[in-house]
Amino acid sequence: MKRHGKNKMKAFIKASAAALLIGAALLAGCGQKKQEGGELNLYTWEGMFPQEILTGFEEETGIRIRYSNFSYDEDMLAKLEETEGSEYDLVFADDYIIELVIAEGLAQKLDTAKLENYANLNPVFMSQFYDPQNEYTIPHGAGIPLIVYDPALCPVEITGYEDLWNPALEDNIALTANYRVINGMALKSMGESYNTEDLEVIRRAGDKMEELAPNVRVINDSNTQDFVISGEAAVGYLYTSQVYLAVTARPDLKIVYPKEGLGFGIIAGFIPSKAPNAGAAYAFLDYINQPENAAACFEFLGYYCSNKAAEAHISEEMKDLLILPGDAAKGEIIQTISPEAEDLHAEIWDKFRGACD
Numbered sequence: 001m002k003r004h005g006k007n008k009m010k011a012f013i014k015a016s017a018a019a020l021l022i023g024a025a026l027l028a029g030c031g032q033k034k035q036e037g038g039e040l041n042l043y044t045w046e047g048m049f050p051q052e053i054l055t056g057f058e059e060e061t062g063i064r065i066r067y068s069n070f071s072y073d074e075d076m077l078a079k080l081e082e083t084e085g086s087e088y089d090l091v092f093a094d095d096y097i098i099e100l101v102i103a104e105g106l107a108q109k110l111d112t113a114k115l116e117n118y119a120n121l122n123p124v125f126m127s128q129f130y131d132p133q134n135e136y137t138i139p140h141g142a143g144i145p146l147i148v149y150d151p152a153l154c155p156v157e158i159t160g161y162e163d164l165w166n167p168a169l170e171d172n173i174a175l176t177a178n179y180r181v182i183n184g185m186a187l188k189s190m191g192e193s194y195n196t197e198d199l200e201v202i203r204r205a206g207d208k209m210e211e212l213a214p215n216v217r218v219i220n221d222s223n224t225q226d227f228v229i230s231g232e233a234a235v236g237y238l239y240t241s242q243v244y245l246a247v248t249a250r251p252d253l254k255i256v257y258p259k260e261g262l263g264f265g266i267i268a269g270f271i272p273s274k275a276p277n278a279g280a281a282y283a284f285l286d287y288i289n290q291p292e293n294a295a296a297c298f299e300f301l302g303y304y305c306s307n308k309a310a311e312a313h314i315s316e317e318m319k320d321l322l323i324l325p326g327d328a329a330k331g332e333i334i335q336t337i338s339p340e341a342e343d344l345h346a347e348i349w350d351k352f353r354g355a356c357d
Contacts, residue, residue, distance in 0.1 A: 038063045040280035043076065044092035045069055049288070050300040057287045063280045073097035080106045085273035090281035092140055095266045096336050099130035107136045107270040114282040117289035120309035124324065125266055129335050137268040138285050141303030142324070143240045144264040144331060145181050147256035148225075148247065153234035160259035161189040164235065165208075169215045174233035176242070177221035179349035180334055181263060183209060185237065188260040194334050197341045206348035213355035228253065241302035244321050255320075262331030267303065298322050 040057075046069040054065055070076045073094050079087070085106040093101070101107050112118045115138075125139040149158050155168040164173060164185070175182055184194040186205035196202065217233045218224070225246035228236040238246065247253050271281045288297055294310035304324045305311055311323050337345075 038277060038280055039089075040065045040277065040284055041068070041087065041089045041275075042066065042284070043068045043070065043079075043088040043090070045071070048092055048301065050296055053288060053293055053296060053300075056293070057284060060287070061280075061283050063283060065284075077101060077106075080272060086276065088272050089275040089277045090269055090271055090284055092267055092269045095128060095130045095268060095333065098137060098268055098270060099336060101270065102131065102136050106273050108273045108275065108278070109135045110138070110271065111282075115286050115289070117286050117291075117309075120289050120291060120294070120307050122306050122308040125306040128266060128333055131268070137270050138289070139266050139268050139306040140288070141267045141298060141301055141306055142264050143267070143303055144262050144324070145176065145178075145237060145239055146243050146262075147235065147237050147258060148228060148243050148253050149235040149256065150228060150231065150250070150252070151254055152252070153231060155234075158235065158254075158256050160256070161185040162260070164215060164237070165189075165212055167215075169235060171215065171217050172234045173212075173215050174217055174224050174227040174236040174238075175219045176224050176237065176239055177219050178239075179345055182219075182237070182352075183345050183348055184263050184334065185258075186212070188258070188263070191260075194263045194332050195337055197338045199340065199344055202341060202344050202348070206344075206351065209348060209352045210355050213352060216356045219353060219356060225249075240304060244302040247321060257325065263334045264304075264331045265334055266306070 040063050042065055054067070058064055068088070070079070074097070076091060076093050077097055077100060080091070080101060081104065085108075091101075098107070118138075121139060125142050126134050131137045147158055147161075147164070154172075156163060156166050158164070180194065183202075183205060186208040187194055187196060187201070190201070190205060190208065192198075192201050192205070218227055220227070223242075224236060224238055225242040227233040228238075228246050229249050236242070236246065243255060247255060269285060271278050275281060287293060289307055291307065291309040292313050294305070294307035295313035298305040298307075298310065299314060299318055299322065302322075305314060305322050311319070314322050
């Protein structure tokens with residue numbers, strides 16, 4: 001499943017969230033022994049880490065970071081396949097692609113004894129489908145699309161997905177452009193799983209999506225929050241970091257954790273199978289999972305915090321945006337499904353987009 005919108009969003013977050021870190025003190029790490037030279041070949045999206053963290057790691061460990069970035073998860077996988085996992089020391093990518101990386105033998109098993117801060121991780125974001133025994137990966141944030149709305153403009157109270165079908169919201173909803181996420185709203189409103197492979201159920205969800213079309217004002221993957229911030233749309237169903245930006249700009253907006261259940265995706269780090277300097281990868285993983293450093297990373301990234309010990313260090317004004325409420329942990333991770341089900345979702349999405357035009 002391609003999540004290209006999420007990748008665009010990460011680049012946008014870099015510029016938008018950087019202002020939150022201006023004037024922040026350099027976060028010094030602990031527990032890492034100073035090394036003489038050496039390099040960490042880090043491969044991920046642009047703008048994944050605040051510069052203060054990258055600089056602090058280099059100064060504390062003596063390890064120089066060589067930061068390479070990709071635009072799409074599929075590009076990352078192709079590069080790992082081409083190099084047989086030998087060019088990079090540490091990669092951060094999306095859950096679904098990591099499942100393929102592990103299946104192809106391109107990730108090495110972790111020695112968690114080398115990670116002093118491993119116990120800081122939040123188990124809610126572990127033991128997932130791509131790494132059920134937590135043998136290969138370290139979670140680094142979760143994206144959970146949520147509903148956000150302007151109570152002054154919205155003619156109805158919203159508590160879940162089903163409310164978005166209310167005719168009173170005609171031409172008033174802004175949606176992201178990830179078809180598994182948006183089609184998933186219909187599935188969840190029907191009491192079904194995001195990951196159902198029952199083609200008849202998916203077709204019925206498609207019929208319901210067409211009924212939603214009159215209420216949709218815009219479908220856009222980048223900067224979708226701007227439509228809600230400006231008041232052009234009363235309601236948005238947005239990626240995590242877009243919700244983060246919306247309520248940062250407009251504290252009067254209301255966030256809704258849909259009562260039907262959440263769908264989410266996880267970013268995780270792994271060490272490629274033939275990493276030239278796995279020791280540097282362990283040092284970086286441990287550094288970013290020190291509580292203060294982890295808090296700085298998530299305040300910058302705008303994703304839900306996957307480090308339990310970091311929650312106490314997240315600023316008060318951001319706690320509601322970055323810490324997953326306990327009752328929301330019942331969410332369902334969006335997984336890879338059969339090609340037939342995936343193709344049907346794509347067909348439904350094309351038809352829905354046409355009905356919204």
